[in-house]
Amino acid sequence: MAEGHLEIEQKYDAAAGFVLPELDGLPGVASVGEPHVHELHATYFDTADLRLAAHKITLRRRRGGPDAGWHLKMPAGPDSKRELRAPLGRPLVVPARLAGLVAAYTRGAELRPVATLETRRTVVRLLGADGTELAEVADDLVTGRCGDAEPRTWREIEVELGAGAPDLLKAAGKRLRKAGAKKAKSSSKLGRLLGDAVGPAEAAAARAAARSRIAAATCNGKAPSITTGEAVMAYLAEQVEAIMHFDPKARLGEHDAVHRMRVAVRRTRSTLRSYRSVLDAERTVPLGPELRWLAQELGEVRDREVLRMRFQGAPAFLLDDLERQERSAYRRLNLCLKEPRYFALLDRLDELVMDPPLAAAAGKKARKELPGLVERAWDRMAGEYASIRTADDPDAARHETRKAAKRARYAAELAVPVLGVAAKRVVKDAKRIQEVLGAHQDGVIAMEHLAAAAKRTKIPAEAFTLGVLYGKEQCEAESARDRLATTWSQTLGPSF
Structure with a gap:
């Protein structure tokens, strides 16, 4: 049986002093939920030559937040990824089911930790008139480490579509850009952290x-x-x-x-x-x-x-x-x-x-x-x-x-x-x-x-x-x- 769900989101880079704008009045949004803060710790796994990253695939084990566990994200189209999950399990042992799903890319090469990300996430939910979650806006302060390199810190905003229509995603992005955010240069935090270390597929x-x-x-x-x-x-x-x-x-x-x-x-x-x-x-x-x-x-x-x-x-x-x-x-x-x-x-x-x-x-x-x-x-x-x-x-x-x-x-x-x-x-x-x-x-x-x-x-x-x-x-x-x-x-x- 197929598992996972389709994740549709857009990312924006934000300066340290960026202030999240008011999000009410967006298409279909009747109210904005109270902000919730989560402390997230994620370890990313890949082959030594970063084959998954080269194909824009991310595999991580994340602690903290409501969805702690293993997450595998594979491209599924513009601004969308297919996400599959597994329980936390053991820290350094990739669940066999997730490892199997990327075997066509790894081809027998070992999956091992390649980076860690510490994220302080402030989440705001955009709700419809009946309380349905139309989208989630996450304001992330991220510290990333890759091997022995100096840690890097940045801020980014994610807008993930829930039950809302695609025009909500577009309108939210327009409001964020007007407030000073910019379309993210990388489609993932890991891609931003690894940068030029990721060779072309x-x-x-x-x-x-x-x-x-x-x-x-x-x-x-x-x-x-x-x-x-x-x-x-x-x-x-x-x-x-x-x-x-x-x-x-x-x-x-x-x-x-x-x-x-x-x-x-x-x-x-x-x-x-x-x-x-x-x-x-x-x-x-x-x-x-x-x-x-x-x-x-x-x-x-x-x-x-x-x-x-x-x-x-x-x-x-x-x-x-x-x-x-x-x-x-x-x-x-x-x-x-x-x-x-x-x-x-x-x-x-x-x-x-x-x-x-x-x-x-x-x-x-x-x-x-x-x-x-x-x-x-x-x-x-x-x-x-x-x-x-x-x-x-x-x-x-x-x-x-x-x-x-x-x-x-x-x-x-x-x-x-x-x-x-x-x-x-x-x-x-x-x-x-x-x-x-x-x-x-x-x-x-x-x-x-x-x-x-x-x-x-x-x-x-x-x-x-x-x-x-x-x-x-x-x-x-x-x-x-x-x-x-x-x-x-x-x-x-x-x-x-």
């Missing part, structure tokens, strides 16, 4: 640069100048970013996180195959088996999620069994995401983006090269489709066609920023083929699960119910199978 910066180059060229009408290598690396960078983004969400079991992480892994693997003429095979081919391994581990969870959602309303004995299997699959996935093998794969994906493994064809103009590469992926799908008629195992051939449809779809997705509407049409057609074959495959998997469950039960009523469900799934799978020819006839294919 090189891999994240490389991913952003790869994406921004093609985005800027497209927006400025300069897509013809984009090279094939730039188009491929922008798409790969987007997928690697997605893997990193959904890693902690998958560990928490957030809705659809495993599915979306798995899709990013598959897109990465598919791109390395479909665009192998653009990439150095010596560096990219070894990534294939590792990406396939990770996709399979994620698939163990995803397959059970799909079945559970598919069987909503089914008898309790079937759902209970699926939920047990899903919990077991999640436990295995979390173990997998702690393995050195996984961390090594993340390292290699970072290297892929920071030092692109480009072959000679990468320097050619994308507008000329991409159509042929997309058409090749489509033709492979068409070949798989044609093989269904003569296959000894038509279901297996349909499954291979579905996988080829995904590759064609992903190949066309990559080309959309350059080829525009024509590539979008290929994406749409390939997706339609993928979906109808997916409906058939889901039915086949569901039948296999129901048949296995029927073998385990000794209760006639349960066996009968499973048989009824099996018949329903069989009808749906056959219906999807019969729609395939019609769906195929409606696709246009590439026409660049």
Whole structure:
């Protein structure tokens, strides 16, 4: 089950003599609570090379105040962070659950104390007419220490949104600035204290640069100048970013996180195959088996999620069994995401983006090269489709066609920023083929699960119910199978 809450706040730097202005009259604010003072002591944890700080992640153990304990804050958007908490526990032992959520960044490196902050916090609550807390304004006098360096002292004001509307945050900031406060230069106290000690998150910066180059060229009408290598690396960078983004969400079991992480892994693997003429095979081919391994581990969870959602309303004995299997699959996935093998794969994906493994064809103009590469992926799908008629195992051939449809779809997705509407049409057609074959495959998997469950039960009523469900799934799978020819006839294919 997902935990934590979304923290939306803005920070302001204030001089020692700054006087907090009156805060009544702000949007929705009916009254201002009495100020409360808290003495807070926080120890911040990070790797020796400050990997968390480089990614704007903070992990601390804080004593004092109403929320004493361990706090993990991860970026979730402009002015917002996802915060997760754990009890105080032992001073130097990071709770395993929180350590696991940042494992994609630490990758086995030790988490240790890197700084301490002593804060005298004066809190004022902004209340609605019914007493609901709309926002909290904290006036902080901070003393920070980092290693043997001299302590630093500063003052800052935080405005954290509660049940209030976003315009309250904006209005409060305007009033604070009018009173002399300034927008904070750092998004966190730790970032301010560490300053230049925090190096750039090189891999994240490389991913952003790869994406921004093609985005800027497209927006400025300069897509013809984009090279094939730039188009491929922008798409790969987007997928690697997605893997990193959904890693902690998958560990928490957030809705659809495993599915979306798995899709990013598959897109990465598919791109390395479909665009192998653009990439150095010596560096990219070894990534294939590792990406396939990770996709399979994620698939163990995803397959059970799909079945559970598919069987909503089914008898309790079937759902209970699926939920047990899903919990077991999640436990295995979390173990997998702690393995050195996984961390090594993340390292290699970072290297892929920071030092692109480009072959000679990468320097050619994308507008000329991409159509042929997309058409090749489509033709492979068409070949798989044609093989269904003569296959000894038509279901297996349909499954291979579905996988080829995904590759064609992903190949066309990559080309959309350059080829525009024509590539979008290929994406749409390939997706339609993928979906109808997916409906058939889901039915086949569901039948296999129901048949296995029927073998385990000794209760006639349960066996009968499973048989009824099996018949329903069989009808749906056959219906999807019969729609395939019609769906195929409606696709246009590439026409660049």
